[in-house]
Amino acid sequence: MEINRVGVLGCGLMGSGIAQAAAAAGCEVVVREVTQDLCDRGFAGIEKSLARFAEKGNITAEQQTEIRGRIRGTTSLEDLKDCDLVIEAIVENLEAKRDTYNQLDAVCKPETIFASNTSSLSITEMMTATRPERQARFVGLHFFNPVPLMKLVEVVRTILTDEEVYESAVEFGRKLGKVPVRAGDKSGFIVNRLLVPYLLDSIRALEEGVGSIVDIDNGMKLGCGHPMGPLTLLDFVGLDTTYYIAEIMFEEFREKRFAPPPLLKRMVKAGLYGRKTGRGFYDYADPKKPVPMSLV
Secondary structure, three states, X not given: OOOOXXXXXXXXXXXXXXXXXXXXXXXXXXXXXOOHHHHHHHHHHHHHHHHHHHHOOOOOHHHHHHHHHOEEEEOOHHHHOOOOEEEEOOOOOHHHHHHHHHHHXXXXXXXOEEEEOOOOOOHHHHHOOOOHHHHOOEEEEEEOOOOOOOOEEEEEEOOOOOHHHHHHHHHHHHHOOOEEEEEEOOOOOOHHHHHHHHHHHHHHHHHOOOOOXXXXXXXXXXXXXXXXXXXXXXXXXXXXXXXXXXXXXXXXXXXXXHOOOHHHHHHHXXXXXXXXXXXXXXXXXXXXXXXXXXXX
16 A cells, blocks of 8 residues: 555644655645644744755755645544554543544545554554454654654554555654664564663663763763763653653553662652653753753
8 A cells, every 4th residue: 555645633743744754755734723722832843944954955946835735733633534654743642542443543534544653552542443344554763853854663563453555654663764673563662662761761870870971971972882872861761751651651551670779769750751741860951051050
């Protein structure tokens, strides 16, 4: 099945990025948000991103106009009825996703493939909110931020996903210029299954006095060649986001390596989410010169 018309649910950071990437690959894209204001904000982000690509010479001014012209916004689910593929990128809440899929199932044509951009929630649990006939046409498409730049997409199958549908989703990832990796529907998929325990261990190392914030970060940067240290990465991803994902994974596997450390919980309760709140493991009062916080 060739995918040419794409629907995107949500026009936040991930949804707008997915919409831009799909439009850049030649797809006609319809983005649905719950309010016009949220839609406008998302489109402002797309236009800003495209302008940066044009300024750097990655696309021409003509291509910039063409890509933007292939994306339109809406506040109605009905406008997604003719899409070949609908990718959901709304709030990371299972019930909200299930409710949305239930409504969407009644609107879209029978051939439409449903996909979720979730990083940790069960694709199977979302799938069961739709009719049995739709469940074979359900996959995960987990993109990475920023979507227009990051080359990876995890393509997730459930035990009911049709083989042809799954291969269509893999090919769609390639069409967007991504490298698809195949994953089963287990919490965290591949990347977070490996990344989250590493990040949590770095917090435990800090708690246990193994090293300071700066030394732990420099150890992994200079010793292992990582582009940034784990505590810097946690601030970038968001400590609240990591905490939420870890809770989901611990609920699934009941293994200590997925359990959020006490320090992470305390920081989240205190509103220290990282870069987005100005403080996490580092204080970003001067974003160009972050200063390590006194936490332990």
